[in-house]
Amino acid sequence: MTDPVEAAFAELATHAEAVEPLHMRDLFAVDANRFERLSARLDDLLVDYSKNRIVPATMDLLVALARAAGVEAWRERMFSGEAINGTEARAVLHVALRNTAKRAFTVGGQDVTLDVHAVLARCRAFADGVRSGQVKGATDKPFTDVINIGIGGSDLGPAMVNIALAPYNDGPRIHYVSNVDGAHIHDTLARLDPATTLVIVASKTFTTLETMTNAASARAWIAEALGEDAVPRHFAAISTAIPKVKAFGIEEHRAFGFWDWVGGRYSVWSAIGLPVMIGIGPDRFEEFLAGGQAMDDHFRTAPLEQNLPVILALIGVWYRNLLGFPTQAILPYDQRLARFPAHLQQLDMESNGKRVRKDGRLVARPTGPVVWGEPGTNGQHAFYQLIHQGTDIVPVDFLVAAEPHETLGDHHAKLVANAFAQAEALMRGKTADEVRAELEAAGMAPDAIDALAPHKVFPGNRPSTTILYRKLDPFTLGRLLAMYEHKVFVEGVIWDINSFDQWGVELGKQLASELLPIVKGEAEPDARDGSTAGLVRHFRALKG
Numbered sequence: 001m002t003d004p005v006e007a008a009f010a011e012l013a014t015h016a017e018a019v020e021p022l023h024m025r026d027l028f029a030v031d032a033n034r035f036e037r038l039s040a041r042l043d044d045l046l047v048d049y050s051k052n053r054i055v056p057a058t059m060d061l062l063v064a065l066a067r068a069a070g071v072e073a074w075r076e077r078m079f080s081g082e083a084i085n086g087t088e089a090r091a092v093l094h095v096a097l098r099n100t101a102k103r104a105f106t107v108g109g110q111d112v113t114l115d116v117h118a119v120l121a122r123c124r125a126f127a128d129g130v131r132s133g134q135v136k137g138a139t140d141k142p143f144t145d146v147i148n149i150g151i152g153g154s155d156l157g158p159a160m161v162n163i164a165l166a167p168y169n170d171g172p173r174i175h176y177v178s179n180v181d182g183a184h185i186h187d188t189l190a191r192l193d194p195a196t197t198l199v200i201v202a203s204k205t206f207t208t209l210e211t212m213t214n215a216a217s218a219r220a221w222i223a224e225a226l227g228e229d230a231v232p233r234h235f236a237a238i239s240t241a242i243p244k245v246k247a248f249g250i251e252e253h254r255a256f257g258f259w260d261w262v263g264g265r266y267s268v269w270s271a272i273g274l275p276v277m278i279g280i281g282p283d284r285f286e287e288f289l290a291g292g293q294a295m296d297d298h299f300r301t302a303p304l305e306q307n308l309p310v311i312l313a314l315i316g317v318w319y320r321n322l323l324g325f326p327t328q329a330i331l332p333y334d335q336r337l338a339r340f341p342a343h344l345q346q347l348d349m350e351s352n353g354k355r356v357r358k359d360g361r362l363v364a365r366p367t368g369p370v371v372w373g374e375p376g377t378n379g380q381h382a383f384y385q386l387i388h389q390g391t392d393i394v395p396v397d398f399l400v401a402a403e404p405h406e407t408l409g410d411h412h413a414k415l416v417a418n419a420f421a422q423a424e425a426l427m428r429g430k431t432a433d434e435v436r437a438e439l440e441a442a443g444m445a446p447d448a449i450d451a452l453a454p455h456k457v458f459p460g461n462r463p464s465t466t467i468l469y470r471k472l473d474p475f476t477l478g479r480l481l482a483m484y485e486h487k488v489f490v491e492g493v494i495w496d497i498n499s500f501d502q503w504g505v506e507l508g509k510q511l512a513s514e515l516l517p518i519v520k521g522e523a524e525p526d527a528r529d530g531s532t533a534g535l536v537r538h539f540r541a542l543k544g
């Protein structure tokens with residue numbers, strides 16, 4: 001009997017042959033309702049996917065693929081706390097962290113709701129204390145600055161949210177140090193006064209080399225300036241490994257826990273969000289959580305055909321597997337989403353950058369794309385050339401707010417006009433006839449037109465999805481982030497991979513610990529490969 005997923009892919013492959021030659025210009029011309037047919041919304045949040053290389057029948061076949069892959073059943077398995085992260089035997093329940101409606105979530109038969117809300121209440125009290133100045137440093141001064149020391153999921157999520165919600169930050173300034181490169185912590189500490197600085201060490205495992213190295217340097221900075229006794233007053237920690245936190249010298253009442261059923265890249269909703277909470281306040285942080293939950297409810301209950309994360313995932317699968325596009329650009333026309341592409345890069349590439357299926361067999365087709373991006377309009381003046389006229393097709397997500405936070409002349413209208421113009425240009429393109437007519441009208445000689453015209457042609461038919469929302473407030477940011485999390489989940493289900501482990505980061509860590517004594521000159525590189533040995537020797541010679 002044919003595998004139903006393979007059968008659905010086979011049908012899609014036949015369909016793709018019919019769709020590939022079609023140009024979106026013509027599809028819009030013949031279907032006045034294409035936008036209505038190929039867009040979906042959740043309240044103010046609109047996903048316009050009509051500028052993609054699909055016809056309505058494509059979505060029917062893709063939804064059939066999702067059903068064949070068991071997306072609905074897997075979704076329930078996730079929400080019901082089953083250990084769907086098979087290689088680590090863990091549940092995947094970040095949705096339980098944004099449970100503002102206090103629904104019951106269980107892991108291994110245990111309701112985790114009380115635990116989640118107990119930690120949230122402790123975070124809330126601590127954040128309020130720091131914000132009001134009740135929680136003070138060792139010299140009785142309130143904290144003006146907070147440094148979050150973490151990396152990966154313990155950095156990107158909160159750092160991204162902090163920038164996104166800057167207009168709501170009415171608390172201390174929040175800084176993020178992640179890289180083990182001493183330049184990062186050095187340049188951050190150089191601007192700060194230890195007497196008014198709180199350091200949060202954020203690490204799920206509390207063993208990560210970068211974080212522990214930076215934490216030790218920050219600890220020495222505090223101890224040197226204010227004395228060893230000041231350390232407990234200037235430190236807090238967020239981790240699933242509370243005994244390790246205590247061993248570092250951070251007191252239990254300053255330690256905020258989370259659980260192994262929260263993946264690092266999904267942890268901003270947990271105590272890992274504490275620096276955000278200190279910045280914007282606990283009430284605003286709860287609005288962010290509520291936004292996440294609103295998207296969870298939508299994802300769990302909306303029919304697949306109208307389900308925003310499912311639609312985004314299916315378009316992703318269509319491009320990756322049927323049309324063979326290798327990357328996905330995230331281009332927010334919202335400057336405060338500057339780190340959103342980097343966060344989604346970790347979310348998507350660490351989750352779906354997998355080559356074996358859940359049962360260990362090699363995957364049948366390509367999995368996660370390379371995810372990248374920068375805010376518009378900046379990217380327009382940098383890399384959009386390739387998106388418009390390069391040889392690879394790059395599917396794009398544009399993110400646009402209807403309302404800005406500031407009323408500054410016509411900045412926002414210009415921003416939005418550019419976003420819509422890019423989507424239109426990618427879709428329409430510019431034909432050779434149009435180019436020639438334009439050049440003729442400008443009075444160019446026929447020979448010169450012949451030479452220049454090919455360079456000025458835009459093939460068009462380049463796909464984009466536009467995500468339009470009222471305003472980038474905490475609630476909306478929560479919805480956007482949860483939407484992409486579920487998108488990645490759905491794609492992982494279709495590809496039959498485990499989206500919740502990350503073994504691919506381990507080998508480099510292992511080799512770095514072997515190479516450290518060699519780099520330091522305490523051991524010789526003879527046993528390494530020729531390149532590594534050569535690099536070590538040249539490095540040693542250069543550093544003198």
Ligand SMILES: O=P(O)(O)OC[C@H]1O[C@H](O)[C@H](O)[C@@H](O)[C@@H]1O
Pocket residue numbers: 151152153154202203204205206207208211264265350502505
């Ligand atoms: O929070 P930590 O345990 O310090 O881990 C920090 C990060 O490093 C790891 O190598 C993983 O790739 C990430 O998923 C994780 O978020």
